[in-house]
Amino acid sequence: MIKIRLARLGAKKKPIYRVVVADSRNARNNGRPVATLGMYDPAKDVADRLTVNTEAAVAWLGKGAQPTDTIRSIFKKAGIMAQFEASKK
Template sequence: MIKIRLARLGAKKNPVYRVVVADSHNARNNGRPVATLGQYDPAKGIESLNVDVETAVEWLGKGAQPTDTIRSLFKKAGIMAKFEESKK
């Protein structure tokens, strides 16, 4: 199954995450991602979410399942609403 999830980067106790499309059977950081959509810095809040919206909506349309955290971030950023619009 293809998932949209976070891959951890950054220093110890100072994480930065990449938003990636990856096979759910691969390890979080060891598996090669299918695509990289953007990045997220939780220390700076939702404003730091930099995602290519068109590509994210395209992957959601192809059936990629967002994790719970990604779904929450996408709702706050309005990406899930754009995906719902594109389905109509």
Template sequence: MVSIRLKRLGAKRRPVYRIVVADGRTRRNGATLAQIGFYNPRANLAKGEADLTLDVEAARRWLELGAQPTETVVSLLRKARVFDVQSANA
């Protein structure tokens, strides 16, 4: 199964993530099929905002092809207003 998930980058205690499409059997930081976004949860902690960059068209295309997002990616897709959450979990 193909999944949309986070790939961790960054230094110790300073995580930065790529939003990637990968085979569900590969490791967290293993080979990926495509990179569709970037997420920095620590970008602006004073204001409570995170840095999120996402290729919306690529995300929709992979979802149409049957890729399953993880729970964290679902919340990020919700923030980016890519899709209605109920339609993705159905």
């Protein structure tokens, strides 16, 4: 199953995450992701935390990629899930 999830980067106690499309059978940071959609930095201001290619994210959701619970929450706040629902209609 293909999932949209976070891959951890950054120093100890200062994480930065990549938003990636990866096979769920692989470990979080092992192997090459299918695609990289953007970055998520929880230390930044709320408006600057997420930088993601919205068109690519909606396209992967349309292809059947399942977002993890965390990514679903982040995408809802950014309005990407609403765009995906609108594109289905």
